[in-house]
Amino acid sequence: MNVVMIPFNRIYLTGKELTYIQTSHEIGNLSGDGGFTHKACAWLETKTQTKKALITHSCTAALEMAAILADIQQGDEIIMPSYTFVSTANAFVLRGGVPVFVDIRPDTLNIDETLIEAAITNRTKAIVPVHYAGVGCEMDTIMAIAKKHNLMVVEDAAQGVMATYKGRALGSIGDMGAYSFHETKNIISGEGGAILVNREPLMLRAEIIREKGTNRSQFYRGQVDKYTWQDVGSSYLPGEDVAAFLLAQLEQAEEITQKRMDIWNTYHQALAQLEQKGMLRRPVIPVDCQHNAHMYYLLLESLEQRSELIKKFKKQNIHPTFHYIPLHSAPAGKKYARAHGDLSITDRVSDTLLRLPLWVGLESRQQEVIDVLMS
Numbered sequence: 001m002n003v004v005m006i007p008f009n010r011i012y013l014t015g016k017e018l019t020y021i022q023t024s025h026e027i028g029n030l031s032g033d034g035g036f037t038h039k040a041c042a043w044l045e046t047k048t049q050t051k052k053a054l055i056t057h058s059c060t061a062a063l064e065m066a067a068i069l070a071d072i073q074q075g076d077e078i079i080m081p082s083y084t085f086v087s088t089a090n091a092f093v094l095r096g097g098v099p100v101f102v103d104i105r106p107d108t109l110n111i112d113e114t115l116i117e118a119a120i121t122n123r124t125k126a127i128v129p130v131h132y133a134g135v136g137c138e139m140d141t142i143m144a145i146a147k148k149h150n151l152m153v154v155e156d157a158a159q160g161v162m163a164t165y166k167g168r169a170l171g172s173i174g175d176m177g178a179y180s181f182h183e184t185k186n187i188i189s190g191e192g193g194a195i196l197v198n199r200e201p202l203m204l205r206a207e208i209i210r211e212k213g214t215n216r217s218q219f220y221r222g223q224v225d226k227y228t229w230q231d232v233g234s235s236y237l238p239g240e241d242v243a244a245f246l247l248a249q250l251e252q253a254e255e256i257t258q259k260r261m262d263i264w265n266t267y268h269q270a271l272a273q274l275e276q277k278g279m280l281r282r283p284v285i286p287v288d289c290q291h292n293a294h295m296y297y298l299l300l301e302s303l304e305q306r307s308e309l310i311k312k313f314k315k316q317n318i319h320p321t322f323h324y325i326p327l328h329s330a331p332a333g334k335k336y337a338r339a340h341g342d343l344s345i346t347d348r349v350s351d352t353l354l355r356l357p358l359w360v361g362l363e364s365r366q367q368e369v370i371d372v373l374m375s
């Protein structure tokens, strides 16, 4: 057994975080929407080519804002995959919405766009594609369906920072998009996120919802002489110390993504022969998608095979993890949501997917992970 464990995730620090946080302390403004927040938002706007990016406490908070902006009312239906993190659904359930789950594609594990139209009813309000592993959903088709049926599209791009679909940043294609900077994602601030607001009419309201329902942002810009309660809202903006941390990470986003990509590619090449022998299936990246090496997963034959493999890894003190108890089979999913049609691919993937360790710094020990798979 290895003495030094190989964890599933390990945070990467650029070295600039503390310097920037110290500067934020020296400036003496620790509440939200100061200089670091503006720089982080501007960075995101430039990088994703969207007009309005607002950093938030988390991707969960960004999705909650999106649900308010989409005007979700009691009983409105939102089409999404069941194979996702709980926040994708919860944000809409908090508004009284009903998630309607459709199955995923067997190749990318993203929402199967060919199943969406049949799930639309006269209560349907929005579609929420989740870009699993930073690989884009089939957005052209999804946007066409949304247009035809007059639905909002909220991209859960929690895992999709620095990834593109047909050259466009994930999160910038739908009406809104949500990013996560949780410490398990590629670019981090501990807890953190951002909402991309891609439609002009939603932008002012997004600022208001994020600032406790007030027009404080306009007040700071000198556009109004006092700020007042304008709308529903909450406190969705992080403090400046978090924004300072985040800016340090964003400024190195290219390098971080490249380092992760090298590790991803090493796995992909090493495991090609096991795929050829039919022992596992590797991730599939469509030609239209530039992914961000958020995740390297394997698809195995059965739950038993996966459990055996996890045991083998644990013996070497290596800790891969599986993913998503499907929302439709979780207690709250049964209570607040419904499934549309057969979700057998979702169920199968949930039983057979294994995520390998992937973090900057793994390079020197990655062969140990590969060796377990080869043995």
Ligand SMILES: *Cc1c(COP(=O)(O)O)cnc(C)c1O
Binding pocket: 057, 058, 059, 060, 061, 084, 085, 087, 088, 130, 156, 158, 159, 179, 180, 181, 182, 191, 192, 193
């Ligand atoms: C991580 C994640 C979230 C939640 O992000 P937080 O920043 O932790 O709120 C939501 N959706 C998906 C698909 C995620 O992977």
